[in-house]
Amino acid sequence: MLSILDLRARISAGTLTPAGAIDLCREAIDARDGDIGAFVAIDPDPAIPEEGPLAGIAVGVKDIIDTAALPTQMGSVIYEGWRPRADAAVVSRLKERGAVPLAKTTTTAFASSDPTATRNPHDPGHTPGGSSAGSAAAVGAGLLPLALGTQTAGSVIRPASFCGCAAIKPSFRLIPTVGVKTYSWALDTVGLFAAGVGDLAYALAAVTGRDGIDEGAASAPRIAVVRQDFADAAEPAAEAALARACAAAERAGAHVSDRALPPELAAAWERHRLIQDFEAGQALGWEYRHHRDALPPQVRGHLDASGEITPAAYDDARRHAHRARRVLKDLFGEFDAILTYSAPGPAPVSLASTGDARFNRLWTLMGVPCVNVPVPGDRLPVGVQVIGRFGGDGQALAVARLIENALRG
Amino acid sequence: MLSILDLRARISAGTLTPAGAIDLCREAIDARDGDIGAFVAIDPDPAIPEEGPLAGIAVGVKDIIDTAALPTQMGSVIYEGWRPRADAAVVSRLKERGAVPLAKTTTTAFASSDPTATRNPHDPGHTPGGSSAGSAAAVGAGLLPLALGTQTAGSVIRPASFCGCAAIKPSFRLIPTVGVKTYSWALDTVGLFAAGVGDLAYALAAVTGRDGIDEGAASAPRIAVVRQDFADAAEPAAEAALARACAAAERAGAHVSDRALPPELAAAWERHRLIQDFEAGQALGWEYRHHRDALPPQVRGHLDASGEITPAAYDDARRHAHRARRVLKDLFGEFDAILTYSAPGPAPVSLASTGDARFNRLWTLMGVPCVNVPVPGDRLPVGVQVIGRFGGDGQALAVARLIENALRG
Numbered sequence: 001m002l003s004i005l006d007l008r009a010r011i012s013a014g015t016l017t018p019a020g021a022i023d024l025c026r027e028a029i030d031a032r033d034g035d036i037g038a039f040v041a042i043d044p045d046p047a048i049p050e051e052g053p054l055a056g057i058a059v060g061v062k063d064i065i066d067t068a069a070l071p072t073q074m075g076s077v078i079y080e081g082w083r084p085r086a087d088a089a090v091v092s093r094l095k096e097r098g099a100v101p102l103a104k105t106t107t108t109a110f111a112s113s114d115p116t117a118t119r120n121p122h123d124p125g126h127t128p129g130g131s132s133a134g135s136a137a138a139v140g141a142g143l144l145p146l147a148l149g150t151q152t153a154g155s156v157i158r159p160a161s162f163c164g165c166a167a168i169k170p171s172f173r174l175i176p177t178v179g180v181k182t183y184s185w186a187l188d189t190v191g192l193f194a195a196g197v198g199d200l201a202y203a204l205a206a207v208t209g210r211d212g213i214d215e216g217a218a219s220a221p222r223i224a225v226v227r228q229d230f231a232d233a234a235e236p237a238a239e240a241a242l243a244r245a246c247a248a249a250e251r252a253g254a255h256v257s258d259r260a261l262p263p264e265l266a267a268a269w270e271r272h273r274l275i276q277d278f279e280a281g282q283a284l285g286w287e288y289r290h291h292r293d294a295l296p297p298q299v300r301g302h303l304d305a306s307g308e309i310t311p312a313a314y315d316d317a318r319r320h321a322h323r324a325r326r327v328l329k330d331l332f333g334e335f336d337a338i339l340t341y342s343a344p345g346p347a348p349v350s351l352a353s354t355g356d357a358r359f360n361r362l363w364t365l366m367g368v369p370c371v372n373v374p375v376p377g378d379r380l381p382v383g384v385q386v387i388g389r390f391g392g393d394g395q396a397l398a399v400a401r402l403i404e405n406a407l408r409g
Numbered sequence: 410m411l412s413i414l415d416l417r418a419r420i421s422a423g424t425l426t427p428a429g430a431i432d433l434c435r436e437a438i439d440a441r442d443g444d445i446g447a448f449v450a451i452d453p454d455p456a457i458p459e460e461g462p463l464a465g466i467a468v469g470v471k472d473i474i475d476t477a478a479l480p481t482q483m484g485s486v487i488y489e490g491w492r493p494r495a496d497a498a499v500v501s502r503l504k505e506r507g508a509v510p511l512a513k514t515t516t517t518a519f520a521s522s523d524p525t526a527t528r529n530p531h532d533p534g535h536t537p538g539g540s541s542a543g544s545a546a547a548v549g550a551g552l553l554p555l556a557l558g559t560q561t562a563g564s565v566i567r568p569a570s571f572c573g574c575a576a577i578k579p580s581f582r583l584i585p586t587v588g589v590k591t592y593s594w595a596l597d598t599v600g601l602f603a604a605g606v607g608d609l610a611y612a613l614a615a616v617t618g619r620d621g622i623d624e625g626a627a628s629a630p631r632i633a634v635v636r637q638d639f640a641d642a643a644e645p646a647a648e649a650a651l652a653r654a655c656a657a658a659e660r661a662g663a664h665v666s667d668r669a670l671p672p673e674l675a676a677a678w679e680r681h682r683l684i685q686d687f688e689a690g691q692a693l694g695w696e697y698r699h700h701r702d703a704l705p706p707q708v709r710g711h712l713d714a715s716g717e718i719t720p721a722a723y724d725d726a727r728r729h730a731h732r733a734r735r736v737l738k739d740l741f742g743e744f745d746a747i748l749t750y751s752a753p754g755p756a757p758v759s760l761a762s763t764g765d766a767r768f769n770r771l772w773t774l775m776g777v778p779c780v781n782v783p784v785p786g787d788r789l790p791v792g793v794q795v796i797g798r799f800g801g802d803g804q805a806l807a808v809a810r811l812i813e814n815a816l817r818g
């Protein structure tokens with residue numbers, strides 16, 4: 001994979017120019033993307049800043065995120081050739097910091113669950129996951145050092161686990177969603193994909209203006225291992241990855257203990273989909289009203305079902321989520337991080353599904369930061385998920401880096 | 410003014426058709442808008458549904474709210490002639506319920522504070538307020554029965570007070586902001602303008618799918634009168650309007666008592682602007698980066714200042730807001746509604762300012778529902794503001810209607 005920290009070190013040392021770093025990406029794309037199909041558009045002649053903490057860093061932008069210089073097509077024929085007026089807030093910020101939005105990456109239609117044609121870089125018969133399919137595949141395949149995705153259920157952490165790259169779904173609204181197509185305003189969260197946890201920390205600090213975001217974290221963190229029994233069991237490969245991550249964390253000095261989640265969290269988990277679908281019915285009201293027949297079957301089905309959800313049921317679900325957030329906040333008095341599965345197992349053997357978000361839904365609803373750490377071992381990648389308290393993105397990254405280092409050592 | 414309830418009654422009785430109701434608005438616009446200038450675009454041939462709870466209701470849509478059939482120009486030359494692909498969620502919902510988005514109404518650039526050319530319908534030398542200038546003026550002048558605005562500081566309640574119409578800024582995200590240009594994602598709230606409180610309740614129920622939203626409210630409500638001393642004194646006309654509203658509420662059986670707000674609320678009020686400006690700097694990053702010189706001076710100044718705000722100051726401000734929301738929630742254990750000023754006084758004698766939002770900022774930051782009730786008496790309108798607990802939009806409307814009725818009686 002292409003590492004941001006490595007590219008930046010070479011640029012700082014004068015052995016690589018920003019333009020040269022962008023060319024490395026173009027060469028990788030030319031050589032390998034034919035087998036993957038991660039992109040819907042590539043900028044032939046982008047501005048390449050010479051300065052800034054992200055100078056020389058090419059970024060893949062999920063195609064539900066607005067770009068003024070490239071089409072933004074939402075993974076849907078309804079937006080074929082659509083050109084927004086402005087860059088999304090996160091794209092504008094990336095450019096300000098020197099990054100180059102080089103390409104738009106594939107997305108399931110409106111970031112829902114109808115698969116893309118993108119293939120897993122580790123085995124073309126497997127899904128890369130979704131909805132941020134192209135971003136995860138591009139970084140996992142070493143075509144780009146940084147990509148933007150969004151997560152409403154599990155659309156950042158799951159594809160990162162399937163494609164073998166690091167990723168963060170930050171605290172809710174740490175990165176603004178301005179200029180990002182809405183599916184659920186209470187859930188949609190912009191996330192980052194990169195080669196390793198250090199790359200994520202560097203990029204998140206640059207994007208948010210929060211220098212040293214992962215400094216000052218606990219050196220011997222207390223880690224709660226959580227299996228989310230309410231979401232059914234994981235597959236053996238995911239269980240094995242979690243066990244390897246636990247052992248690595250202990251070797252690195254962390255205090256690791258199993259923990260069952262209080263029932264309020266299971267109750268919130270059960271209601272994630274209701275909140276998502278109720279809001280999607282409103283957010284995509286124009287598309288549903290005027291272009292229902294052009295919607296692919298899964299998102300169309302979600303929007304059909306949305307009409308059956310009453311405001312009272314939605315209000316009740318939000319109250320459950322609110323209660324669970326307070327319970328989770330108290331739980332973080334006892335722990336510095338939660339460690340759990342990123343996905344039920346490796347990428348499924350199929351391009352007909354983007355996989356299952358059941359181990360991601362709760363954390364998206366809680367708005368807490370989640371980091372995928374790839375766990376070396378199997379032919380197909382499997383990751384583990386490190387979760388921090390709301391606003392504790394730096395602590396979550398620090399624990400993720402500790403586990404990543406220990407797994408490599 | 411044109412009343413939704415009146416128009417709907419005539420349509421139900423068969424004495425007016427939906428198309429006839431739309432024609433009434435066109436005739437009023439032709440006769441009076443030349444002196445006001447409330448519109449930036451009018452649809453010459455809109456679809457006019459025959460059915461639905463809002464059939465025959467023409468709506469003015471603030472020009473930062475996306476419409477597929479009419480340009481959406483954000484009050485800025487940067488968006489001259491811009492045509493979004495889709496309708497905003499609230500516009501789509503209005504159409505689904507039978508309403509006709511007849512016109513786009515003037516807005517200050519990006520819903521900030523640079524005045525529009527719109528004039529107050531009660532005196533053309535006075536501001537209609539802002540940022541939802543055209544929507545407030547159009548309803549206040551009797552040109553339309555319903556209009557959409559947005560409030561980030563005081564941009565719904567203040568212009569409604571200045572233009573003499575009823576308005577509601579509902580609970581945060583009760584009406585989705587999907588397809589609405591963002592200034593501050595933690596604050597921006599879509600609101601409604603109409604002739605009276607009953608019209609607002611009817612329209613809000615239709616837009617949100619919450620039938621009977623204002624039923625079941627307390628019949629002898631406990632009302633806390635709050636003067637927001639931290640925001641300086643109001644002018645005599647606003648004080649007199651508040652006194653008249655208090656007396657009317659007591660005549661109608663309400664329990665009215667003065668109340669000083671706890672210090673946590675003043676602390677939050679002080680930090681509203683910081684949150685607003687920090688987020689605006691990111692939300693309008695593309696406009697600032699690429700078109701700074703095309704921005705009018707006030708919004709440009711706000712964005713210049715935004716760059717000086719640190720993430721740590723923003724985080725601190727959000728913690729203060731969070732704390733204040735909990736204090737306010739407890740306070741609503743003792744009261745059914747808060748009654749306070751809608752604005753410091755009547756509309757200022759000038760078109761160079763949109764007036765002062767200092768009595769509105771706190772409530773926008775708290776996310777609680779606010780209703781403007783016009784208080785008859787003076788030549789230039791003055792309103793009072795009824796505030797409910799978060800999610801208690803129906804209760805706030807019921808108390809506002811009680812005061813409105815008592816003021817008329």
